Amino acid sequence: MIVVTNRIPVASGHEIDFEDRFRNRVHLVDQAPGFIRNEVHRPKPMKFDHETGAFVPDPQADGYYEVKTWWESLDDFVAWTRSDAFAEAHANRPPKEMFRGPSQLDVHEVFLTTDESRGES
Template structure:
């Protein structure tokens, strides 16, 4: 199982527009072979005070939205990125002002999970 995470710093003034883009997406990725699921996570920058043991909003931190897709294999994900559906899903580019900096793309292999039966990868 592969998890692809796109960490995206969204300018505060564009947060609603950014979220609307995902609410109104055409779900092309959902139909691609090997696709498992998609989640979009809203940032909640928080600060922990060790002395008091309390949490409070961190108004100085730049939060990142995370767009996560789960795939059965890396080959399935790569095939999605080479597909016409991928190009169509990413055709309507948002304005550059929507972003507070560059995105970060991360790919991870799930080697253990509390809710998935995974084959032994031999690692």
């Protein structure tokens, strides 16, 4: 199993529009062979305050939204990116000003999980 993470730097003031794009998506990826699940993570820029022993907001930190998809295999993910459904899902590009920089794509292989439904890999 692999997890693909797209780290997206959303510009200040565009968060609601960005989130609405995912709330209103057409769910084409959900039907792709090998697809397991999709999650969108909202940034919560925090830091640990050693004096108080608490997490506190960090207004100077640059947070990133993370769009994560889980796949049975890398081949399944690659097939999705080459599909007509992928092209359709990404056809309505958001305006460039929605972002404060380029996104970063990371791929990780799951070698251990505590998800009992998935078992150990």
